[in-house]
Amino acid sequence: MTVQLFWRAFRARWLGYVAALGAVALVSGFIGLVLRQVNLANASMLYLMAVLATAVAYGRGPAVFASVVAFVTFDWFFVEPIHHLAVADPEEWVSLLLFLMTAIVTGRWGGRGSKGAAGRHALRRARPQRRAGPRDESGCSARSLGASGAAHAAGEQFAGLAV
Numbered sequence: 001m002t003v004q005l006f007w008r009a010f011r012a013r014w015l016g017y018v019a020a021l022g023a024v025a026l027v028s029g030f031i032g033l034v035l036r037q038v039n040l041a042n043a044s045m046l047y048l049m050a051v052l053a054t055a056v057a058y059g060r061g062p063a064v065f066a067s068v069v070a071f072v073t074f075d076w077f078f079v080e081p082i083h084h085l086a087v088a089d090p091e092e093w094v095s096l097l098l099f100l101m102t103a104i105v106t107g108r109w110g111g112r113g114s115k116g117a118a119g120r121h122a123l124r125r126a127r128p129q130r131r132a133g134p135r136d137e138s139g140c141s142a143r144s145l146g147a148s149g150a151a152h153a154a155g156e157q158f159a160g161l162a163v
Contacts, residue, residue, distance in 0.1 A: 016058025020066035023050035028073050035078065044074045044099045051103045055110025063107025071100045 027050045031043045047070035055063030072085070075096060080088045087093050 016054065016062030017065055019058060020050070020054045020062045021069060023054055024066055024069045024073055026050070027070070028077060031074075031078065043078065044070075044095070047074065047099070048103055048106055051107045052110045055107040060108050063110060064104055067100060067103030067107050070103060071096060074099070 024047065027047050031040075031046055034040060035043060047067075050070060051063050051066045054066040075085055075087065076083060079092050079096070087096065
């Protein structure tokens, strides 16, 4: 019984990180195939899809992990000198650091949005419903009529009082 609980906790906690590695590997394979055929200037931006998908599916921690892994992977496989964690062109450092910052922010916002939406939905269910407000003779409230309909209904009420 204890082994099953341990395995469930392990899977729940680490599944997002394993998925992040898989997403980065998938994008890396795609970039490798595409860069053989076409020279893409901003191929590193394709990693943002992996980071955002990880953020939405598994939250902020795995998304930030995916952004760091994508940064290192892109540097290792696609930036000169290849297969070294060094950058020959100083402009590449700027691009890589901007990518890393963008990926981290994207991952944090994407992870916050998925959990935030669930929290807002739960809050909306727990909050009592507000009343629609006064209704006219047709049974429509001022909110359902819109601004012009509410003004027309108010005008009819005042006309009825004046006669």
